Amino acid sequence: MTRRRWLAHIVLRALVHRWGRTLLLLAVLTLASSLATALGLVSASMKARVAEETRKYGANLVIMPESARVEVGSGGLRFGAVGEPSYLSQDQVLAALAKSGVKGDYSFHLKGALTLKGVQIPCEGVDFTQVRRLSPWWQVAGDWPRAGEVLGGSDLTPRYHVHTGDLFDFDGGKRPLRVRVAGLVSTGGEEDGTLFIDLKELQDQMGRPGQVSQVRLLADTGKGSLQEQAASLQRFLPGAVVKELRQVGRTSEELLGKVQLLMLLVTAVVLVTAGSSVAGTMSTAVLERGKEIGLLKAMGGSRWDLLKIFSAEALLLGVGSGVGGFLLGGLIAKFVASSVFAADAALRLEFFPVAVGVSLLLALAGSVGPLLSVFKLDPVQSLRGE
Amino acid sequence: MAAAIIETSQLTRSYGDICALKPLDLCVPEGEWLTVMGHSGSGKSTLLNLLGGLDRPTGGSISVRGTDLATLSEDGLARFRRDCVGIIFQQHHLIPYLTALENVMMSQYFHSVPDEAEARHALERVGLGHRLKNRPGELSGGEQQRVCIARAIINSPRLLLGDEPTGNLDHKSTTMVMELLRDLRDEDRFSIVMVTHNQEVAAWGDRTIHMDDGCLVREERTKGC
Structure with a gap:
């Protein structure tokens, strides 16, 4: 078995083993990613709608x-x-x-x-x-x-x-x-x-x-x-x-700009909240896995090896929830656009990298603190459970 | 006389004002089975952690197979642990979500490349050929300890460290584990340093050192079984 396949294998095993925490992280990341996607899609749909409306003038x-x-x-x-x-x-x-x-x-x-x-x-x-x-x-x-x-x-x-x-x-x-x-x-x-x-x-x-x-x-x-x-x-x-x-176009543009800014701020707040939640959950996971980390270090795992394992977990969670967030975001956008703006917000593939990028960034950013503590964990103390 | 695999000179480990290990000079020849005995807090586990590169001395020098561990970086110590040492813990410390086979392969991952056939062979050597796919929770204490031994020997280390490896086992399992360690050492010719409270277990070694309050207080030759 290649090292890469093995890494993927043990990461999957670890995630499945802690399925409750994994689901929680997936849910948080998916929600954050879906919100970013939905707001992006709604914003794009609004832009198109405004352009269509101003066209009548x-x-x-x-x-x-x-x-x-x-x-x-x-x-x-x-x-x-x-x-x-x-x-x-x-x-x-x-x-x-x-x-x-x-x-x-x-x-x-x-x-x-x-x-x-x-x-x-x-x-x-x-x-x-x-x-x-x-x-x-x-x-x-x-x-x-x-x-x-x-x-x-x-x-x-x-x-x-x-x-x-x-x-x-x-x-x-x-x-x-x-x-x-x-x-x-x-x-x-x-x-x-x-x-x-x-x-x-x-x-x-x-x-x-x-x-x-x-x-x-x-x-x-x-x-x-x-x-x-x-x-x-x-x-x-x-x-x-x-x-x-005419000023119609300008006014529409300004209004649209303000709505977009509002949505951007809401998204930023949600992302920061989600990031904190991910960081908290990951920190708890690292604390819970102290003995395991100590053991891996005692077996000869270098800091880089452990970084790879934990980053791969974050990466997998990020990509998984990014895909989920993209699909869920499409549904939310459709609902918001039709019920609030009486417009259609079709799922656009160009938002896929946005969805995955957001959840990936959150997962990795939320893992930075816990990963640093993995670096510092003393194997002897960890194995003793201190 | 065989070349020394372990040499310490005035080896010291302090934690603040507390001196867990007072200046210790120790020499362990290649292939020797050394048992370290002493009460809790006597410094035996501290010594074992230093020998395994899990801890750093605060004074003196420690050399394992010619490598001065005190001079190694964090990553250098990790390399040393995966290349030169196998560790058997009292609590087994197996990864709960991996099977017996995968626990052994995990050690290979850090050393080189996970090889299922080799890992299976190691488990067969410790008599667990039929328990490859079982997780730690499905194994008895003795079986878990044997997985731990298979994991410790999979990368052919020259030094095996045991921290009360039979501390949690009943008499029958203890005997089984000790016989296994003896057979493996006879085949692979690695050295063993084992910490124990148990006189019977100590009797399996070639030499026993007794520690008290961080000092080596007595040394005796044992017949070895």
């Missing part, structure tokens, strides 16, 4: 050219724009997204105007697929536009007599443009006074191929805070300004 970042014009207005009134219009290159924005590692849905917007029977109508060039994904709250009466179609803001109907199905001939662009109104959009915002047209078409009409006046981005907040992602993007877009579009 649309873009959370906006990218504009540094000297972009500012629309001046109050309520539904528009007084025009201040400053020269400036633009961003689509390619530059796409490259910045790739380099910064910021992930999420985005939509390109080009603001301009087209002339209909001598009247200038505010227009916005968009990719309808992108907009539809990013603005789920848009209510469209009719259809979303296909090729050769546009989407009119609901306020355009009273002002310019724009109706679904109407055909319009626009001029004032690079070439005459005939489009059909596929539907009318109502958002309750400035979109209601805008005519939405295919981005590429408007770029051609305005002679600004590949250029946009705004990019709206729904950054994935699971990859880092919104502020960090804005700063990261900003580094790769020197001629642009990256702003957080």
